[in-house]
Each structure stands twice: as C-alpha cells, then as structure tokens.
Amino acid sequence: RGPVDHVHGVLGELGARLLVDGAAVRPGHPMLLAEHGGSRHHRRFVAGLPGNPLAAVAGFVTLVRPLLRRLAGLDGAGPGAPSHFLPLGDAVRTHPTDTRLVPVSFTDARAVPLRFTGPAMLRGLALADGLAVVPPGGGVVALGAGQRVEVLPV
Incomplete structure (x- = not known):
C-alpha cells in the first residue's frame, strides 16, 4: 500500500472480500487477491499485482497462475505445472x-x-x-x- 493506492478503497466500496493482502515474498510483496460478487458456482476474483515488471511476474506466478489452474480444475504435472x-x-x-x-x-x-x-x-x-x-x-x-x-x- 502506498499513499496513492486507491485499490483497497475501491474494493471496499464494491463490497469485495479481501483474500490476500500482501505476501512475505521479495519481489512481489504488495500483491492482493479479492473476491467480488458472484455465486458459489460462478466466483469472480480481482488480482492486484505490483507495478515493477519482475514483481508483477512474481505475483502472477505465485498468486494468479495457481488460482487460474485451480479454477480450470488442473492439478499436478503438465503445462504450467506448479514447480x-x-x-x-x-x-x-x-x-x-x-x-x-x-x-x-x-x-x-x-x-x-x-x-x-x-x-x-x-x-x-x-x-x-x-x-x-x-x-x-x-x-x-x-x-x-x-x-x-x-x-x-x-
């Protein structure tokens, strides 16, 4: 969070539920994940990634890609396998x-x-x-x- 970070305020106004608000990783620590609206079978997520390129990729690899794999029903080995x-x-x-x-x-x-x-x-x-x-x-x-x-x- 920085002095010009408006994401948290906007997510709050929209009624989004914050799931991840930062992580103890470098680079990439200011990432966030929120859930907004939707239903049990149709969930909607908002991901916030840092602005620096390496930090943004680190956030994508550790937060967004696992979420997308889970939503797609993918686990284990294969393209984009976890590690x-x-x-x-x-x-x-x-x-x-x-x-x-x-x-x-x-x-x-x-x-x-x-x-x-x-x-x-x-x-x-x-x-x-x-x-x-x-x-x-x-x-x-x-x-x-x-x-x-x-x-x-x-």
Whole structure:
C-alpha cells in the first residue's frame, strides 16, 4: 500500500472480500487477491499485482497462475505445472524475513541465478526460465551452490 493506492478503497466500496493482502515474498510483496460478487458456482476474483515488471511476474506466478489452474480444475504435472526442484548453480543470498523469488536460467540441469534482477529491470526477467524459491534466511546469509531449491516456471 502506498499513499496513492486507491485499490483497497475501491474494493471496499464494491463490497469485495479481501483474500490476500500482501505476501512475505521479495519481489512481489504488495500483491492482493479479492473476491467480488458472484455465486458459489460462478466466483469472480480481482488480482492486484505490483507495478515493477519482475514483481508483477512474481505475483502472477505465485498468486494468479495457481488460482487460474485451480479454477480450470488442473492439478499436478503438465503445462504450467506448479514447480520442480533443481540444484543451484551459484550461491544465492537470503532475505532475513521474506522468501526471495530469484530469476534463474536452466543450465546443465542447474538453476543458475541471473544478474540484472532488480524489480524494475527487464533483462534478468527476459532471460529467466524460472524463479528459484529461496526461503527466509533466519540467520543464514546464503544458500550454497548445489543446494536444491524449488523452481517455479515463468
């Protein structure tokens, strides 16, 4: 939420029910999901994604795509499957309290972290095959090369 964020107010005026109001992920933490009207068999959702490109893709991959798959009755393997696990190609820094979603390329059956991955940068995103899910550090500064991580396809 920022000083010029009018989404919450508008959703409130419409009577939408807020289901997700932010997530402990970087990038992508200001995402939201609301349900508005509809019936039990015809539900309507509103997704709000961050403005920066990488953060918006992270929000789509972690919030919108799973919702769409669920609504379509898709589970398990197949196109757009939820995730798989690969060893890291290089060490990755952790965040003290939030899960990091790190753009990676798939090289020699490893998830290699990309450079140029600030939330507003397109280069790392354009080269990414997936987002490595790096759990909060809790005192651990980095995950080492070779450590297996969950990777979400982009």
